[in-house]
Amino acid sequence: xxxxxxxxxxxxxxxxxxxxxxxxxxxxxxxxxxxxxxxxxxxxxxxxxxxxxxxxxxxxxxxxxxxxxxxxxxxxxxxxxxxxxxxxxxxxxxxxxxxxxxxxxxxxxxxxxxxxxxxxxxxxxxxxxxxxxxxxxxxxxxxxxxxxxxxxxxxxxxxxxxxxxxxxxxxxxxx
Numbered sequence: 118x119x120x121x122x123x124x125x126x127x128x129x130x131x132x133x134x135x136x137x138x139x140x141x142x143x144x145x146x147x148x149x150x151x152x153x154x155x156x157x158x159x160x161x162x163x164x165x166x167x168x169x170x171x172x173x174x175x176x177x178x179x180x181x182x183x184x185x186x187x188x189x190x191x192x193x194x195x196x197x198x199x200x201x202x203x204x205x206x207x208x209x210x211x212x213x214x215x216x217x218x219x220x221x222x223x224x225x226x227x228x229x230x231x232x233x234x235x236x237x238x239x240x241x242x243x244x245x246x247x248x249x250x251x252x253x254x255x256x257x258x259x260x261x262x263x264x265x266x267x268x269x270x271x272x273x274x275x276x277x278x279x280x281x282x283x284x285x286x287x288x289x290x291x292x
Contacts, residue, residue, distance in 0.1 A: 132169050139183065140165065143190050150194035160197060164190040227290065234284035242277030245270055 130138070140161055147157035147164075167189055168175070175185050235243050248259035249270070260267040
């Protein structure tokens with residue numbers, strides 16, 4: 118295959134013909150290389166665009182046009198893999214991202230503050246608060262689950278909530 122002049126045509130092909138002939142096989146190759154359909158499409162488009170822009174670099178005496186195109190695609194796939202390793206992505210699809218409202222963010226931050234404050238309590242007080250307020254157990258159920266008398270559950274709940282309130286005030290969550 119030869120190239121024709123400086124106008125960028127490879128063996129008399131238009132860009133559409135180049136795409137029609139090689140995009141499918143290049144896409145299969147790129148998708149296997151990177152494992153991401155969207156990224157593979159980008160690699161194919163970049164491969165064909167680079168080949169088109171740099172047609173003067175293609176030397177038919179060194180190999181076939183397909184070999185040259187697959188070499189470009191291989192290099193772009195390797196570069197994409199290196200970029201991924203350097204900057205790992207959290208998610209690939211924008212559709213997978215959930216819209217988080219400001220009120221949701223506030224609730225999440227508040228939950229973190231409460232969890233942190235709970236960790237500062239004595240384990241016995243924390244266990245009672247979790248049973249009663251987070252798991253919805255009654256005093257009797259909490260006593261049975263924890264293996265302690267109901268009076269102890271009430272006492273630990275009282276002092277635990279008092280300590281939790283102080284810990285949250287220290288963190289500026291409650292005023």
